[in-house]
Amino acid sequence: MGILEGKNILVTGVLTQDSIAFHVAKIAQEQGAQVLLTAYPRRGLTERIARRLPSGPDAAPPVIELDVTNATQLAELPDRISEHVPTLDGVVHAIGAAPQTALGGNFLHTSWDDVGAAMHASTYSLKSLTVACLPLMKGGGSVVGLDFDASQAWPLYDWMGVAKAGLEACSRYLARYVGPQGVRVNLVAAGPLDTPAAKGIPGFQEVAGVWGDRAPLGWNTADPVPAAKACVALLSDWFPSTTGEIVHVDGGVNIIGA
Template sequence: MGLLEGKRLLITGVLTTSSIAFSAARLAQEQGATVVLTGYGRMSLVERVAKKLPEPPPVIELDVTDPDHLAGLADKVREHVDGIDGIVHAVAFAPQTALGGNFLNTEWDDVANALHVSAYSLKSLTMAALPLMEDGGSVVGLDFDATVAWPVYDWMGVSKATMESVSRYLARYLGERDVRVNLVAAGPIRTTAASNIPGFEEFEKTWTERAPLGWELKDPEPAAKAIIALLSDWFPATTGEIVHVDGGLHATGA
């Protein structure tokens, strides 16, 4: 029996096969879960990537900043499954003006966009899907360690710090509904999203040189395995936690 046998999962952020979300979706299916994906914008690409999973899942269009999309999410999911046991939040975005060392010059509209998509959406997605989680469940979000200020990450770093706080408050308020909320803080992975961050190679050098366990920039599976574990029943009393999957770099000094 798989670790997620019988679980029904809603997974966002599967845009390419190199993404952590894709690896999580694949592992979830291999561990017995039924998966429903969401995508936005390049839907034909998401649908094409979905077909590369062991069992091609349904794909629902979802803009996490659109109130109408969020209001209709539960009904669209019910067209495929009668409820869900878990959510993977793998959605993040910041305009180019909010990255790459431009922190002091970024205008509020661009900051607000980054915060809305990357942080507030953890709350809005969870609440939109909550009616589907009648028996409780697990929400897992993708994080990047926000305890320090990273070069070039700028307002995305602020967004991740905000998401970490949002996750703790969700854990506080949803515990009585038996819903756990945790984050996986992964090291850098060479994905499409990462390639859009000016100066991303600075992260690559840091991790490959300093992570105590080493770090493979092209391997999303370690982070995906942590997601699977948190979605399973093996963490029944863990919520509001950040699990670091970064080769141990977060625990080291200069």
């Protein structure tokens, strides 16, 4: 019996088979969970990718269209989920987006409109998604978000780095406010991976290129499985008293001073 046996898990951010979220959904199914997916803006792409999960093309998980910056869609989310499962036990926040003007060394000149768009999609959405799902988590549960260590200023990451720092703070405040309802909130800070999101970050290869040299355990940018396993572990009942934490899955780079 798997560690997610009998649990209903909502996974956002499945874009391709290289997505961390895809591997979270895959391992969650292998561990016994019933998985639901959300997609935006390319729902058809997510539906095609969903057919490659272990459940197979004939039993692929449902895909719900969800723009986490759209208040109407967030308000409708509990009803949309209830069409498939009566309750939720876990939610995976694998969402992050920023205009190109907020990345790539333009930090001093990025407009508030573009900064605000990055913060809305990448930071505030953790709160929005969690609150939207709370009515279905009456028995408690686990919210897991994907992070990239925001304790340092990374080359060319710019306002997305600020958004991730906000995500880390948001997760702690969320943990404080939803804890009395039995809901845990944690983040997994993965090292650089060759995901669709990474391809949109100028200078990604510059960071990824030195990661393997600095990581005590080594690092493979083509292997999202370690990060996905950490997410699944946090979704399970094996961390019943852990909340507001950031679990680093980066080969140990976060502990290295120089």
